[in-house]
Amino acid sequence: MDLDDTQEQAAYRAGVRGWLDEHKSEAPVLDGAGALQDESEIIAARRAWQGKLAEGGLAGVTWPKDFGGQGLGPIEQVICNQEIAKAKVPGILDAIGVGMLGPTIIAHGTDEQKGRYLGPMLHGDEVWCQLFSEPAAGSDLAAVQARARQQEDGSWRLSGQKVWTTNAQFASYGLLLARTDSDVPKHKGLTMFIVPMDAEGVTVRGLRQISGEAEFNEVFFDDVAIDADSVVGGVGNGWGTALTTLMFERVTIGLGSEGMGYNSNRFAQAIAADPDARRDPEVRHALGEIASELLAVRFTGYRTLSALQKGQVPGPESGLAKITIVNGAIKAGDLIADVLGPDALSEDGEWAYMISFLPGLKSAGGTEEILRNTIGERVLGLPPAPRLDKGIPFSELRSKETAAA
């Protein structure tokens, strides 16, 4: 049992560090003195930086070499992430594309799609967004209503709405889950598409959250024309394709479990500065409980890595770590605000931002309740609740729901 690099891993780390030492002066400055301010300048600079990372082999570490990747394993990806963080430079801009959508296309796409899209995605020339969730299809993702209808020439027309879309405001393409057949049960009538975000009929609108900032978007599709060769993984196979994306999402989360910055050291730092708070038994007890659980998640991450290294794929139990992180951070925000008082709630401060962000994060990637259902059923083997949608064509389900409402 150890946390050390093997000889090969140490050599890889040294290589990554060497490249970063040589090139980190070229990285965009996002914080502190001389930081870029203009949103479009930031995006342009980060795209260019992703291109450099890709050329240096620091993007797409786990992608096959045939598609411009390094053909390495998850451990190397983690080492690369760690060194990028240590060098205090930004990572790749399109983590969703490179981490989840690219691997989905590699798994299910046609040769033409792989040849056309993967290179520009990896280099940041074309940024991607994930168009899965809808206002009425989040945890129950297979309930998507965005409707694609095939035309006589084989092309498609798409209408509907997506939501919680990161990077949509500057994305070139999106991977979109749409319903193509309403007369079969809901998991069966879905198809995955590649959608150009500059197509006529696509509207992107920022979605402001509690903090006032818009970190996500709503995307509207009004009779958008999509080419016949934009289908990924075959017509009617959209659910299986989506599951691949969600599997890569779990891997991405597993590899960066502390990536959200919700860690015990940061929270302890906020309290350590207050001489009374740090001796207050109540404060210490709350901090101790929060920190113990967040420390556990750090080592759960290492356990996941060890399993990945042996070729195992993370299962639904990784959702437990997400529940622990989000609830721990919520409690930490409360504790720190209790210690600092109203001052913690300054709109431009880090704690107000965190406190505002977390209630929404509780539902991201599946609500806590749905995660607990899935884990209870798939890990503990408990029976599912009776379902009212099994085997029923989606159209009938919809009309039932509409009638009930």
Place this chain on the structure above:
Amino acid sequence: MNLSLSDEQVFLREAARGTLSRFKTFEAIREALDGDAAALPDLWPAAREAGWPGLLISEEHGGAGLDAFDAMLVLGECGRVLAPIALLGHLPATAILNDSPAGASLLEALATGERRAAYLPVSPPDDVSQKWTVDPASGKQRGAAPTATADGDGARVSGQLAFVPDAPGADLLVGVALAAPTPEGLVGKPVGVAIEAGGSGVSVEATTRYDASRSLGHVTLKDAPATVLDASEQSLASAWYLAQSLVAAESLGSVETALDVSVEYAKERHTFGRAIGSYQAVKHSLTEVLRQLDNGRSLLYYAGWARGGAPAEFPLAASAARSVAGRALDQGSRTMISVHGGTGATWEHDAPLYFRRAQLTRRLLGGTNAATDRVAGELLAQADAA
């Protein structure tokens, strides 16, 4: 990076499960609670056969020379069946002796289990109290650590320690005492001491509280002759954290079986026409136990790795493991009762045995809350250093 069990560790765990499966521990504990203390099986011969007494003793002294994590695996198996076994007292004592050349001659008999040791738990200074202290017989005020006065090559130790795990029947008591003031100014310096339990000035009053599977003793030392051990101060403190890790491992073992039994029942028992495990309220409460159990497991890896790999982090890792595991056992035992409905609160069911284990254990060896407090203290100290 390798944070998974080796083949040897898997074998150790399976062998322990096999050994312990020969005993009907739950029935025995219930009978002991009813007043028949003799019903408890003597597990020490089985432990000796399996080589557990020497787990943490180096091979040159007749032990297995394994790591804390291996010991945690064995304790986890003990916890699964609430085994009344004297390892919680024995293993930290052997860890101190194994770090003390002056105690080497004592090791061989302890490694084979021919003699049994018990650890005298003295908690190391934290960032607020700055003192070595012991658990009190009652109340919140922690007691003073035993003191040692030089006496020839050895020392004489005086002090009182309450609720010492596995002290009754132990041959040797091993722990920490503070040197009494000397002209050289060695005030309060902690030293390791090994005391023959059958020697003069030693009284061990056997006691149980609420959990019949846990043997406890109130230890009173009055100028008891002791061998002075040359373990480092860090090793003396480390024994406390080792004990915390072992309690954590044992508790999580209990959570595992409590959860298994609860899940099986939730699949079988039907109400309103369906299995109760299909109701979200029941499913979510069982998933919460799993969440805490899994967090605890990860912290056992942290503690197991840190003891050798990052000793400065061992206090944090072990305290965090104890904190999470204590709460997990609390949650797991209460959920076990709730899932079983009224039946879960009856004498004949095993759930109350888990509940009793949880209730007592969270208050032993400093208690779960003190471990939680120490996590905060360690992190605040790290923040100062950063």
